[in-house]
Amino acid sequence: MRITHTSASRLMVFSMLASMGLAASASALRAMPAAMQDGRGQEDATPLIAVVRQGNLDAVRRMAGKGMDVNASVRGDGTALIVASRRGDLAMVNLLLGLGADVNKAVRGEGNPLVAASAAGSLDVMARLLAAGSRVDTIVPDDETALISAVRNGRLEAVEFLVEHDADVNLGVVANGTEWRSPLNQARSEAIRKYLSGHGAVVGHPG
Secondary structure, eight states: EEEHHHHHHHHHHHHHHHHOOOOOHHHHHHHGGGGGGGGGHHHHHHHHHHHHHOHHHHHHHHHHTTTTTOOOOOTTTTEHHHHHHHTTOOOOOOOHHTTTOOOOBBBBBTHHHHHHHHHOOOOHHHHHHHHOOOOTTTTOOTTHHHHHHHHHHHHHHHHOOOHTTOOTTTTTEETTTEEEEEEEOOOOOOOHHHHHTTTOOOOOOOO
């Protein structure tokens, strides 16, 4: 039987998962279309993302010890740190940062760790990311800022936290090619609109 590079990689990852006793993750990987696993980063990170979602710290340590790239990304999920931040899993965030995860790495369509944590309103994770060097006003291409993400998801405490950490209340972005977003024009709750306006936010547009 001819074994292709992709097949060999799939077998290697499956064996790694099976050796760790992660039957559910291994089964999920086996069921995925091969096209979803093609490409550096997507294929390698699939099992890592699975155990991050499970909150399995020991499995993440073992995978990193076997050479798994903690900064690889999967389409539709982002990096392991983005997933952990989205889940509000502070213990996993701490572990990944200790293993060398890039606190500012962004993935198109998935934001970056701070954007993910802000959308979830996870203040402890947001504080940890900022302490690790996350840039509060980073604009993710075709996406948004952490502040806009918190605003859009109605996370008043996260909005307050970001503004207290010098987030620009008037920093807007162009999303999806044409849509202009600013913190104020994305606010859906009166409490958030009032807070932003009280801190100098105005409705604006580029140009």
